[in-house]
Amino acid sequence: MATHAHDVVIVGGGNGGIAAAAQLLRRGASDVALVDPAADHVYKPLQNYVGTGLAAPSALTKPQADVIPDGVHWYRSAATRVDGAARRVELADGTELRAADLVIACGALTDWDALPGAVAALDSGHACTTFERDRLEDTWDRIRSLTSGRAVFTLHEQPASGRETALKPLFLACDHWRRRGVLKHIEVRLLHDGDRLHPVEPLEAEIRRHLDAYGIELTLGARVTGVEGRTVTVERQGRGEEVQTDLLHLLPPYKAPDLIRESGLDEPGTGGFAAVDPLTLRHPKHPRVWCIGDAADLGDARTGGALRHQVQTLVENIANRRMGRPLAPYDGYTVAPITTSRRSLSFGEYDSRTHEVRRTTGILDNIRSRPWWYALDRYVLPRIYWHGILKGRV
Missing domain, CATH: 3.50.50.60 (FAD/NAD(P)-binding domain)
Known part of the structure; x- marks a missing residue:
């Protein structure tokens, strides 16, 4: 069995995993590894437009190799077990990875x-x-x-x-x-x-x-x-x-990936999803294991917009913990972009904990369905995703 040590190991190469890797590199991390066997990367929010005839299937995906940030060690194998206490990840191909900080971002399964x-x-x-x-x-x-x-x-x-x-x-x-x-x-x-x-x-x-x-x-x-x-x-x-x-x-x-339950990263009441402090995104038993995205038991925050805020908090808190600074809180932000016609959309931003409306765009009403919100969701956000979020720029 080959064993490799890295500063940060990220399990999951979806939106959260790749965005976190890119932001960590931009913050000066020199040794980031990512575990994911997928050959393609999918921009899932566009699936509803493809399935209703408003976007081409070719717009959905890019080769995973094209979106992995330069400098990231990519292990093209599935994680089969995680030892949270030792921060050790076992892969299907027999490789073992050890990490100073470990990020669980493996999503949820249909x-x-x-x-x-x-x-x-x-x-x-x-x-x-x-x-x-x-x-x-x-x-x-x-x-x-x-x-x-x-x-x-x-x-x-x-x-x-x-x-x-x-x-x-x-x-x-x-x-x-x-x-x-x-x-x-x-x-x-x-x-x-x-x-x-x-x-x-x-x-x-x-x-x-x-x-x-x-x-x-x-x-x-x-x-x-x-x-x-x-x-x-x-x-x-x-x-x-x-x-x-x-x-x-x-x-x-x-459902949660079997990896989480079999690795003991869940707790009673989490439904098999990873236990996590909803403010700091840190696992309650393993202070250098972090959980974000659909795999984490964060309640009502399973959206791409929520994940963007979680990644920012995660990256900041890995640095904060190493510097002995207080951990920053995830603000509970999420967003519910609901297309109401082929020309209009409600861009409903809210706090997933208090259920209060949030407005990151200033005075614009983001609840009432409008054409400009449709243009943002259908045309602007996909470009921001491929060229901004996955590059660690947003």
Whole structure:
């Protein structure tokens, strides 16, 4: 077994892992290693636009080799075990890595097996989703071919990566059907397992405004328990209901990578996700192990905008701890960009802990859906991601 020692080892080469590596290098770190076997890097927020015909599939990805920062030691193998106390990472190819500081940024996994019948329904075309890259073109085919019948979209509480983005395909599909003149022939339903639509009151009001404008029927407290063909089974108030569908769009169940539980990085109540101090992003038992992104039990902050703030806090706190300075707090920032039509978007920034509206853009109202927020989300942010965030400049 080959053993290598590095100053910082990052497990996970997604948004958070690569952005953290780039920022650490810019802050003067000389020995950063990143563990990830992926050949491609995906800009996931664009998937909803590809799945609704508003972006080309080619815009989604770049080769992982092209986005790994120069100077980072890239281990193209999966992590199989982490020893938090020793800050040691074991890889599938037999390599062992040791770190002065260890960052867990391995994301969350879709868990279709948690929803009986979902995989068969997706494979047969009875269900669709914008949350898997390989199914995006099929999803667009389903949306544009529907001219009548019942369309059902699902939404669920945490854990969910970019939960609010499940509303993007809903509204974009309705906008497409309205433009084609067939929306009046389609019964559209949104099933949400929560007791309320959104914890931020102004954002909930804005979402409801567009639900009403499209004539979408909202059912709260409705938990999807299974799919069989075109039939979805829903449990509500202890009673089961079978709903027939002509189009079914699913927000997948999510789970933590097995690596976290098997390495003992979770705790009771975290659902298998990494335990973490929500202010400092430090593991409660291992002071030089840090956790960010979807893999961390940070509650309601599983968005790219939240991750950008977490990376900044993480990089600052690795330096603060080494210098003996107080650790900086993660401010709880998250953002819910919800496309309401092919020309307008609500850029709902809020604090994931207090659920108060945040405005990083000054006096501009970021809750009301506007064309400029759409242009930001669809055209500007992808460029910022590839050329700014992954380069450690933002």
